[in-house]
Amino acid sequence: MSDLTDLTIEEASKALRSKDVSALELTQAHLDAIAAANESLNAFVLTAEDRAVEMAKASDAKLAKGEGGVLEGIPIGVKDLFCTKGVRTTACSNILDGFTPTYESHVTANLWAEGAVMLGKLACDEFAMGSSTETSCFGPCINPWRRTGKTDKLVPGGSSGGSATAVAARLCLGATATDTGGSIRQPAALTGTVGLKPTYGRCSRWGIVAFASSLDQAGPITRSVGDAAIMLSAMAGHDFRDATSVDAPVPDYIGGLDGGIKGLKVGIPAEYRVEGMGAEVEALWQQGIDWAKEAGAEIREVSLPHTKYALPAYYIVAPAEASSNLARYDGVRYGLRVPGQDVNEMYENTRAAGFGSEAKRRVLIGTYVLSAGYYDAYYLKAQKVRTLIKRDFDQAFEDVDVLLTPTTPGPAFALGEKSGNPVEMYLNDILTVTVNMAGLPAISLPAGSSSEGTPLGLQLIANAFDEATLLRAARALEGAAGPQPAPENWWSTTP
Amino acid sequence: MKVDRATVQHIARLARITVKEEEAARLEGELSGIIEWVEQLDEVDTDGVEPMTSIVAMAMKQRADEVTDGDIADDIVANAPKSINHFFVVPKVVE
Numbered sequence: 001m002s003d004l005t006d007l008t009i010e011e012a013s014k015a016l017r018s019k020d021v022s023a024l025e026l027t028q029a030h031l032d033a034i035a036a037a038n039e040s041l042n043a044f045v046l047t048a049e050d051r052a053v054e055m056a057k058a059s060d061a062k063l064a065k066g067e068g069g070v071l072e073g074i075p076i077g078v079k080d081l082f083c084t085k086g087v088r089t090t091a092c093s094n095i096l097d098g099f100t101p102t103y104e105s106h107v108t109a110n111l112w113a114e115g116a117v118m119l120g121k122l123a124c125d126e127f128a129m130g131s132s133t134e135t136s137c138f139g140p141c142i143n144p145w146r147r148t149g150k151t152d153k154l155v156p157g158g159s160s161g162g163s164a165t166a167v168a169a170r171l172c173l174g175a176t177a178t179d180t181g182g183s184i185r186q187p188a189a190l191t192g193t194v195g196l197k198p199t200y201g202r203c204s205r206w207g208i209v210a211f212a213s214s215l216d217q218a219g220p221i222t223r224s225v226g227d228a229a230i231m232l233s234a235m236a237g238h239d240f241r242d243a244t245s246v247d248a249p250v251p252d253y254i255g256g257l258d259g260g261i262k263g264l265k266v267g268i269p270a271e272y273r274v275e276g277m278g279a280e281v282e283a284l285w286q287q288g289i290d291w292a293k294e295a296g297a298e299i300r301e302v303s304l305p306h307t308k309y310a311l312p313a314y315y316i317v318a319p320a321e322a323s324s325n326l327a328r329y330d331g332v333r334y335g336l337r338v339p340g341q342d343v344n345e346m347y348e349n350t351r352a353a354g355f356g357s358e359a360k361r362r363v364l365i366g367t368y369v370l371s372a373g374y375y376d377a378y379y380l381k382a383q384k385v386r387t388l389i390k391r392d393f394d395q396a397f398e399d400v401d402v403l404l405t406p407t408t409p410g411p412a413f414a415l416g417e418k419s420g421n422p423v424e425m426y427l428n429d430i431l432t433v434t435v436n437m438a439g440l441p442a443i444s445l446p447a448g449s450s451s452e453g454t455p456l457g458l459q460l461i462a463n464a465f466d467e468a469t470l471l472r473a474a475r476a477l478e479g480a481a482g483p484q485p486a487p488e489n490w491w492s493t494t495p
Numbered sequence: 496m497k498v499d500r501a502t503v504q505h506i507a508r509l510a511r512i513t514v515k516e517e518e519a520a521r522l523e524g525e526l527s528g529i530i531e532w533v534e535q536l537d538e539v540d541t542d543g544v545e546p547m548t549s550i551v552a553m554a555m556k557q558r559a560d561e562v563t564d565g566d567i568a569d570d571i572v573a574n575a576p577k578s579i580n581h582f583f584v585v586p587k588v589v590e
Contacts, residue, residue, distance in 0.1 A: 312535050364522065
């Protein structure tokens with residue numbers, strides 16, 4: 001029953017409730033798909049077969065009694081950045097070699113409480129630092145999409161490349177992901193999936209391996225906007241263990257989904273027409289504007305003048321916070337330890353061996369911009385620019401309800417194509433990073449294809465805590481775009 | 496500003512990461528490239544602008560000063576590379 005893996009969460013939930021399929025069958029179909037695909041795609045860094053089967057059986061028992069949560073029996077994947085009790089969690093870094101948490105992240109605990117079934121842990125860039133999932137210590141994850149007529153391996157984007165790949169390749173119905181500068185939306189765009197980054201504070205960061213604490217936010221990657229709404233409903237919520245988690249009720253994201261965008265004011269920020277943006281991306285953006293207009297939205301030009309400074313400011317703030325967060329990996333309490341003659345040499349040897357080159361680069365940049373004499377020139381300056389970026393958005397949202405932009409400047413690129421030049425890799429996040437700097441919610445949805453036959457995404461941005469409007473607008477554009485193609489299965493091997 | 500070799504070694508020392516000479520040579524170019532690129536922020540007039548301290552305006556929450564967990568020493572040392580009797584073991588620090 002291979003079509004079981006092709007269902008949306010909405011469809012699978014209906015099939016489970018009507019007993020057309022059992023949670024165990026649904027889970028087993030996905031475990032089989034993973035076993036056949038993982039050698040080619042490398043999306044899962046750990047498969048939790050026994051636990052998945054156990055969770056699915058528990059879901060079947062609940063469903064038999066007519067009980068269960070909003071995700072009862074739904075098999076999902078978890079980015080390897082979320083701590084999962086008793087299941088190895090590494091952030092795809094050698095320095096967390098073998099780390100097995102004795103606690104569960106708040107977000108995943110919420111998902112299990114709603115009945116979701118964990119299939120395993122998904123690949124990401126080391127410590128979520130990257131835009132291609134090439135920096136994972138488990139080796140690169142491969143995009144299920146290939147250029148028309150070609151067999152070159154493409155990257156799935158990053159850092160949540162494993163999550164995006166697993167969802168696009170039908171290895172799970174949905175996945176958790178995190179977004180610090182675009183790490184949910186950019187891989188979603190490059191794999192033809194839906195990626196939702198909620199407002200900063202909407203989901204608890206407790207139990208998620210920290211990268212840049214003022215920017216990190218968890219969200220789902222799914223195959224439909226409706227599924228994103230269901231996943232967010234389960235993931236969101238206040239948690240006293242994260243002081244920045246917002247103590248406000250989680251609104252109903254599902255009920256208002258089909259409200260349409262008639263009368264909604266959609267802003268088009270001129271500054272997002274960046275240098276190096278492909279003509280087909282511009283055309284897709286125009287197509288999105290036309291769809292919104294035809295659906296009854298009012299289009300308004302808006303200006304976000306500090307857009308071009310978001311990425312350089314991010315590359316001060318994020319490494320600074322990372323250098324502080326990653327100070328905890330010292331070979332004492334968990335993970336790798338490489339001996340030295342004294343304690344300092346042990347620290348230095350451990351961190352030299354445990355961190356990959358991108359993590360090292362960012363720790364060093366962060367240490368530099370925070371070091372004596374440079375703090376004001378770099379870190380303080382970047383935080384002031386951040387205030388200006390937020391102010392731009394505040395002003396825009398006085399006039400409009402949502403903003404519409406492309407998600408990325410171009411489609412998926414080849415393995416190794418950008419990994420030689422850090423700044424060139426960073427530029428992939430130019431259209432997504434502004435949102436993290438301002439803490440806003442945004443979503444990427446598949447809306448068309450490049451001339452290479454690979455997916456392209458449109459991004460919608462809403463005001464803080466207005467995920468309901470964001471999802472409603474995204475659902476309308478998803479409808480206008482029509483059904484999007486699935487990647488052709490070249491990756492399955494007979495196990 | 497260019498990040499020279501001595502600065503690379505200095506920040507590597509601060510960050511407690513051993514950097515070998517050939518690695519330092521590569522990092523000198525990479526870090527300089529990144530730092531020079533972020534310096535475009537100098538174009539932005541930030542006079543009188545407050546640095547961002549919180550992205551969502553809200554009062555910092557406080558909780559009651561109460562013990563909410565404990566007796567989990569086994570859990571805390573479960574992942575330690577080396578531990579004895581619930582202590583983390585490190586190389587000798589004091590002679």
